[in-house]
Amino acid sequence: MGEVKVHRMWRSPFSWRVELALKLKGVDFEIIEEDLKNKSDLLIEYNPVHKKIPVLVHDGKPVVESLVILEYIDETWKENSLLPTDPYERAQARFWASFIDDKIFPATRKLVWSRGDDIKKAKEELEELLKIFEKEIEGKGLLGGSKIGYLDLVALLIYFWIPILQESVGLQVLTREKFPGIYSWSDALLGHPFMKENLPNRDDFVTSFRARFAPSS
Numbered sequence: 001m002g003e004v005k006v007h008r009m010w011r012s013p014f015s016w017r018v019e020l021a022l023k024l025k026g027v028d029f030e031i032i033e034e035d036l037k038n039k040s041d042l043l044i045e046y047n048p049v050h051k052k053i054p055v056l057v058h059d060g061k062p063v064v065e066s067l068v069i070l071e072y073i074d075e076t077w078k079e080n081s082l083l084p085t086d087p088y089e090r091a092q093a094r095f096w097a098s099f100i101d102d103k104i105f106p107a108t109r110k111l112v113w114s115r116g117d118d119i120k121k122a123k124e125e126l127e128e129l130l131k132i133f134e135k136e137i138e139g140k141g142l143l144g145g146s147k148i149g150y151l152d153l154v155a156l157l158i159y160f161w162i163p164i165l166q167e168s169v170g171l172q173v174l175t176r177e178k179f180p181g182i183y184s185w186s187d188a189l190l191g192h193p194f195m196k197e198n199l200p201n202r203d204d205f206v207t208s209f210r211a212r213f214a215p216s217s
């Protein structure tokens with residue numbers, strides 16, 4: 001199996017993707033907590049291009065970018081495969097992963113940092129994107145089929161982070177009324193024994209996000 005380390009920051013959805021993937025695979029790993037205001041020399045050495053967490057270090061070799069890391073994990077430890085085996089479904093999973101990272105993540109970040117008149121527009125932008133995702137997952141169970149898969153981990157941002165961020169900053173965009181498909185999928189995921197056991201404590205996030213992003217209304 002070799003030595004596995006994860007440079008992370010506890011609040012990062014990108015880090016949690018990697019940690020949960022390793023746990024699903026039964027891979028033991030050491031956590032290196034990074035202070036992003038004072039990054040370690042090793043982090044800069046391992047990820048000189050982006051200087052970001054997460055970094056997976058396997059037997060001394062770094063792998064960066066969470067989506068790349070997930071694929072590396074899936075190819076290295078074969079048990080409990082994350083990506084679908086069918087090439088078309090794999091392509092679809094990768095497409096929606098990019099959609100989450102390239103569209104939903106920036107729109108979410110924009111919203112939590114918006115103030116005053118900008119909030120309305122930022123809310124509308126995020127809502128439009130969530131509507132697209134709602135259409136994609138309507139009527140589907142876990143996105144990995146009957147078990148937790150690649151997209152279920154990538155989409156942590158949607159079903160775990162966005163509700164917590166909303167609560168922390170006092171905004172409502174992702175609601176059960178407007179997004180029943182996203183909520184029924186997220187209920188299935190959050191109620192899954194693996195997620196119950198391994199997802200971080202929600203309250204720690206609310207406290208931390210309140211301090212970081214408030215006030216906003």
Ligand SMILES: N[C@@H](CCC(=O)N[C@@H](CS)C(=O)NCC(=O)O)C(=O)O
Nearest residue numbers: 012014036051052053054065066067
């Ligand atoms: N595309 C990257 C995003 C990772 C990312 O944005 N990490 C943030 C923490 S959530 C970070 O390290 N920020 C430090 C910085 O920007 O200086 C991935 O998927 O791994």
